[in-house]
Amino acid sequence: MGEQVAHDGFSLPAIGFGSYALNGANGARAVQAAVEAGYRLIDSAFNYENEGAVGLGVRRAAADRAGVIVTSKLPGRHHEREAALRTVEESVYRTGLDAIDLYLIHWPNPLTGRYVEAWEALVEARERGLVRHIGVSNFLPEHLERIEDATGVRPSVNQIELHPFFPQEDAVAYHRERGIVTEAWSPVGRGGEIQRDPVVVGIAESRGITPVQAILAWHVARGIVPLPKSQDPGRQRENLAAGEIALSDEETAAITALGRSDGRLKDQDPAVYEEF
Numbered sequence: 173m174g175e176q177v178a179h180d181g182f183s184l185p186a187i188g189f190g191s192y193a194l195n196g197a198n199g200a201r202a203v204q205a206a207v208e209a210g211y212r213l214i215d216s217a218f219n220y221e222n223e224g225a226v227g228l229g230v231r232r233a234a235a236d237r238a239g240v241i242v243t244s245k246l247p248g249r250h251h252e253r254e255a256a257l258r259t260v261e262e263s264v265y266r267t268g269l270d271a272i273d274l275y276l277i278h279w280p281n282p283l284t285g286r287y288v289e290a291w292e293a294l295v296e297a298r299e300r301g302l303v304r305h306i307g308v309s310n311f312l313p314e315h316l317e318r319i320e321d322a323t324g325v326r327p328s329v330n331q332i333e334l335h336p337f338f339p340q341e342d343a344v345a346y347h348r349e350r351g352i353v354t355e356a357w358s359p360v361g362r363g364g365e366i367q368r369d370p371v372v373v374g375i376a377e378s379r380g381i382t383p384v385q386a387i388l389a390w391h392v393a394r395g396i397v398p399l400p401k402s403q404d405p406g407r408q409r410e411n412l413a414a415g416e417i418a419l420s421d422e423e424t425a426a427i428t429a430l431g432r433s434d435g436r437l438k439d440q441d442p443a444v445y446e447e448f
């Protein structure tokens with residue numbers, strides 16, 4: 173249930189796995205457990221310094237590597253063409269895999285203003301076979317339009333901050349019209365206050381599911397691919413199972429209504445934020 177297909181036919185599972193702060197031996201164990209639990213989309217980034225742990229976890233898992241979509245992301249300091257291509261090559265090397273399945277520009281860094289060059293480099297990396305699919309993260313519509321106008325290539329995915337306090341209705345509608353799959357980062361609000369919200373708790377109790385499952389089912393109902401991170405195999409399974417829960421339109425609308433104008437977790441507005 174809930175698989176999402178991009179304009180180019182690239183298909184993503186209903187729920188993926190986040191890996192921020194899963195590093196070293198513990199990180200590799202957590203990723204291996206996630207793949208063995210059934211996750212088929214793993215998120216990572218050059219900046220997380222865990223592409224090695226992610227690759228090792230995927231390779232160790234008792235699963236068909238070909239069915240697992242491994243993602244990484246290009247950091248802001250490497251948007252220049254040569255640096256970008258070197259970084260992608262290094263990412264592939266660190267994973268120990270033949271290629272990376274999905275590679276994103278991590279942040280547009282619009283003040284520096286080299287994201288079109290970075291996109292051209294990702295198009296080239298795909299042509300060279302270093303990566304299979306390309307996309308972006310934290311891009312606003314103006315950034316999406318600029319890269320497509322410059323290259324004729326539309327990203328398959330845009331990964332953005334998205335959780336009940338920040339439901340991003342306009343961005344989700346914009347992506348849907350263009351066949352760009354929306355992935356949600358910090359989909360359960362980094363495990364904070366959202367889980368105790370009375371609306372979320374009420375829906376969870378009425379269905380006999382956990383608050384985190386109610387939140388993840390809300391993403392799935394909206395056609396969004398959430399990327400929950402958990403180091404714990406039990407919570408990993410709990411989160412993945414939320415892909416089978418179908419919320420009603422009323423329940424989905426009630427959670428969307430929790431959105432706040434100041435709902436971002438941190439001061440990271442992609443219109444001005446620059447990430448190294």
Ligand SMILES: NC(=O)C1=CN([C@@H]2O[C@H](COP(=O)(O)OP(=O)(O)OC[C@H]3O[C@@H](n4cnc5c(N)ncnc54)[C@H](OP(=O)(O)O)[C@@H]3O)[C@@H](O)[C@H]2O)C=CC1
Nearest residue numbers: 190191192215357358359360361362363384400401402403
């Ligand atoms: N593109 C971008 O700019 C960004 C991308 N990301 C990506 O998105 C992923 C997810 O976002 P992240 O910021 O990690 O936050 P999440 O919203 O995934 O929350 C993770 C936190 O929630 C806890 N948690 C997970 N599942 C449960 C559960 N079932 N019950 C209770 N607590 C739970 C985890 O604890 P525990 O591990 O102990 O279970 C952890 O503390 C990242 O890991 C990263 O891959 C994140 C930020 C920015």
Ligand SMILES: O=C(O)C(=O)[C@@H](O)[C@H](O)C(=O)CO
Nearest residue numbers: 192217278279357438440447
């Ligand atoms: O984790 C990521 O992908 C980031 O881009 C970070 O900037 C993240 O948003 C963060 O807040 C790390 O503390």
